[in-house]
Amino acid sequence: MTFSDISLEEKQKALGELRNIKEQFAARGWFPGTSGNLSVRVGAFTPDRFHFAVTSSGKDKSVHTPEDFLFVDANGEACETTALKPSAETLIHAKIYRMTGCGAIFHVHTVYNNLISEYYGDEGYVPAQGIELIKGLGIWEENAAIRIPVLPNYADIPSIAKLIPGTLKPEIPGILLRNHGIYAWGANAFEAKRHLEAFEFIFEVLYRSLLLPPRPHS
Ligand SMILES: CSCCC(=O)C(=O)COP(=O)(O)O
Numbered sequence: 119m120t121f122s123d124i125s126l127e128e129k130q131k132a133l134g135e136l137r138n139i140k141e142q143f144a145a146r147g148w149f150p151g152t153s154g155n156l157s158v159r160v161g162a163f164t165p166d167r168f169h170f171a172v173t174s175s176g177k178d179k180s181v182h183t184p185e186d187f188l189f190v191d192a193n194g195e196a197c198e199t200t201a202l203k204p205s206a207e208t209l210i211h212a213k214i215y216r217m218t219g220c221g222a223i224f225h226v227h228t229v230y231n232n233l234i235s236e237y238y239g240d241e242g243y244v245p246a247q248g249i250e251l252i253k254g255l256g257i258w259e260e261n262a263a264i265r266i267p268v269l270p271n272y273a274d275i276p277s278i279a280k281l282i283p284g285t286l287k288p289e290i291p292g293i294l295l296r297n298h299g300i301y302a303w304g305a306n307a308f309e310a311k312r313h314l315e316a317f318e319f320i321f322e323v324l325y326r327s328l329l330l331p332p333r334p335h336s
């Protein structure tokens with residue numbers, strides 16, 4: 119399937135979903151200083167051939183403009199002639215699509231995901247257990263213990279993308295970049311949003327738990 123085979127209706131639906139998500143996350147303060155990026159896949163998928171709409175690089179994501187999104191291919195190249203630049207982290211999105219075949223990927227920088235990724239960064243994963251929102255990740259096992267992968271935050275994005283195949287775990291729909299932010303994905307925008315919200319809740323619980331004083335002996 120080429121980009122022009124994908125219906126206008128499907129492309130517009132993807133752009134509408136991105137616009138809604140962008141507005142909601144911006145209202146939560148999840149795009150400080152132009153950080154963060156979002157994408158939704160369109161059309162058919164094979165690991166080597168797919169297309170997605172992605173946020174333009176360096177934009178203020180708290181306002182809507184006609185330059186907010188563009189469509190790119192599996193190599194992160196623009197599908198149509200445009201002056202817009204795709205997100206600087208488009209190759210990370212492309213690698214996650216290639217590995218998972220998912221339908222949407224959302225990336226945000228928050229204080230909690232930064233603090234927790236640094237705290238557990240040397241281990242290479244964030245451990246979590248006994249938090250109800252683990253179910254929000256689609257993991258319904260009783261008292262599930264999960265490990266959320268943490269990758270180093272190299273300045274060279276292709277170097278990060280290369281690490282993804284060895285790091286990504288099929289059962290965990292997210293990856294942290296140390297002292298940077300999280301990528302969360304799902305079969306569609308609804309699921310990717312639910313996963314991202316669950317991760318952020320988990321990070322806040324973990325961080326606040328570290329601050330609790332020891333319980334007095336009873
Ligand atoms: C301004 S934060 C540094 C870049 C970054 O990590 C990010 O998420 C935003 O980059 P983009 O090119 O997608 O605007």
Ligand SMILES: [Zn+2]
Pocket residue numbers: 153154155207225227298299
């Ligand atoms: Zn980022």
